[in-house]
Amino acid sequence: MHLLVLCLLPIVLYTTTRLALLIYTTLSHPSLLSIPGPFLARFTRLWYFRRVQKGQFEWDNIDLHARYGPVVRIAPDHYSITERAAVKKVYGPGSQFAKSAWYDGWRHPDPSKMILFPERNMKKHAEARKRFSSIYSMTSLLYYEEFVDRCADIFSQRLTEFAQREESFNIGHWFQCYAFDVIGDITFGQRFGFLDQGQDVEGAINAVENLMNYSTLVGIYPEWHAALFRILSHFKSTGPTGRSFIMQYVSNRVQQFNQANHNPEQANHTKKTQSFMEKLALARDKDPEKFNDYHLVMMGTSNLTAGSDTTAVSLSSILYHVLRNPASLDQLRREIDDFTAQGRCSEHVTFKESQEMPYLQAVIKEAIRMHSATGLPLWRVVPAGGAEISGHFFPEGSVVGINTWVAHYNEEVFPDARAFRPERWIEAETNPERLRVMNEMYMPFGLGSRTCLGKHISILEISKLIPRILRDFDFQLENRTWTTKNCWFVKPTDFNVRVQLRSREN
Structure with missing residues (x-):
């Protein structure tokens, strides 16, 4: 009996503390009482947990706003919002809304093992981002095109x-295999080998x-992360062992790179194609205090965990919708055929050529609007002093967020939002104000200071592959509709097709 009491005591204390905090917050800020949402969401995060666990929260979130309005409570202190004015306030330049504790689940409990994506400290994130931004910039894409071409060649061979x-x-x-191999080549100068047989090499996927x-x-439930991480680290096929595998995998790659490139004086500083490791190693050798092997491991880990799913989902969305x-x-x-006939579309489609195809760019933008890679709210913490959002005052510490899918299906910004209509982007080119509004709500890679650092690399991979495979192959859907699972990334599970070689005379 005493043992049972000891086991239950932490749970009782935690529940009592949370309930007391909830009552205090509600009584201190009665305006929050009027925010609608599912009944259970007023008292527990379990409602949100169960809905996310089911894997369709992108549609759940859209339906919640259709039912309850522009602000919806989905947990006792978590509020989903949808109005355009809120986007700029929460995510825009200069925003002081930091990432919420939800992102702690993506980091190692050991603070020394940092990766950029989940970093909540705005100052630390800004410093780290500044350190690496040049290798992800648009001007750096020239160094990565050859890596993409090599993987696109193998992808075409598999098709x-x-x-x-x-x-x-x-x-x-196979899009996942392509994206993994590209990010491996760009990061380490060596493919993982997923495209060779379509298999999970060393269990990385x-x-x-x-x-x-x-x-x-x-x-x-981020407060349970440290304890769960320690426990689950002893079992195979869990999140913590997956993280350990990735970090060890990247560390081994960095070690192999260092052994193969042990003489920095022989490094080619001007060659056209350079991997991340080469660029960072040159920076390390030039300024060891600013860059070291820790930074190589940190960015390699970030690339591996986030550098394939976004691109693979986006590629799937584009092909599926066309x-x-x-x-x-x-x-x-x-x-594409006209550009090819005019000599403006190479065998290996260049990034520059792809950017000059207006309808291609409209298709890419519309498909990613309709099926964005991420499908949960981008949670942010209300800063000191609180904030007025959509007619409600949110006290300091409240958590608010906008789901990319909710933003992209806003009928006021994207009329007939469930229709795939690339022309909407071309038509908006003649109406600068309309285009500005659409772009303000277009957030597949995030917004503001937390915009995805690898955005340009993902766009590079997409822009080069899509015109190439549509020029060279005919595809047929096996099923009119696909099924997806939303576990942060909204991934298709059964995007089955048949393919035929396409005659260039078509």
């Missing part, structure tokens, strides 16, 4: 083999998947 065998296959999985599942859910909309596919193909 040709599927066409010859007349086999159905899950192209979403599985490790990232386990980490994703764990971090997404434990972030809802296959479901034949008129858009025909128009896009005409543009």
Whole structure:
């Protein structure tokens, strides 16, 4: 009996403390009482946990706003918002809304093992981002195109083999293999090898998947993260072991790189193609106090955990939506074929060439609007002094967030939002104010100071591959609709297609 009491005591104390805090916050700020939402969400985060666990929260979130309005309570101190004015206030330049404790689930409990994405301290994040921003910049893309071309060549070879065998296959999985191999080549100057047979090399994909599942859910109860991490680290196929695997994997790659490039005086500082490791090693050798092997491991880990899923989901979304909309596919193909005939679209489509194709860019933007990679609110903490948002005053410490899907399906900004219509972006070019409003709500890579650092690399991979495969292959959907699972990234699970070689005369 005494043992049972000892076991239950921490739970009782925790529950009592949370309830007391909830009552205090509600009584101190009665305006929060009027914020609607599911009944259980007023008292416990369990409602939100269960909905996220089901894997369809992007649609749940949209439906909640359709039912309750622009501000919805989805946990006792978590509020989902949708109005355009709130986007700039919460995420815009100069915003003091820091990332919430949900992001702690993505970091190692050991603070010395930092990666950039979950860093909540705004000053530390700004300093780290400034340190690495140049290697992710648009001007650095020139150094990475050859890596993308190498992987695109193998991807096209795999498609040709599927066409010859007349086999159905899950192209979403192969987009993941492509994105993983590209980020491996860009980061380490060496592919992982996923594209060779479509298999999970050394369990890296599985490790990232386990980490994703764990971090997404434990972030809802971040106070349990450190204890759970220690416990689950002793078991295989868990989030913590996945994180350990990734960090060790990257550390080994850095060590191999250092051994193969042990003489910095022989390094080529001017060659056209340079991997992240080469760029960072040159910076390390030039200024060891600013860069060291820790920074190589930190950025390698960030690339591996976040550098493939966003691109793979986006590639899947683009192909899926054009296959479901034949008129858009025909128009896009005409543009690609015309550019090819004019000599403005190379065998290896260059990034510059892709940027000059207006309908291609509209298709990419519209598809990623309709199916963004991330599908949970981007949670932020209300800063000191509180904030007025959408007619409600939120006290300091409240957590607010906008889900990318909610923003992208806002009917006031994107009329007929559930329709795939790339033309909306082209039409907006003649209406600067309209385009400005649309761009303010377009946030597939985040906004403000926390915009995804790898955004340009992802766009590079997408812009080069999509026109190439649509020029060279015909695709047929096996199923009219696909199924997806939202575990932070909204990934298709059954994007099955058949493929045929396409005649260039078509």
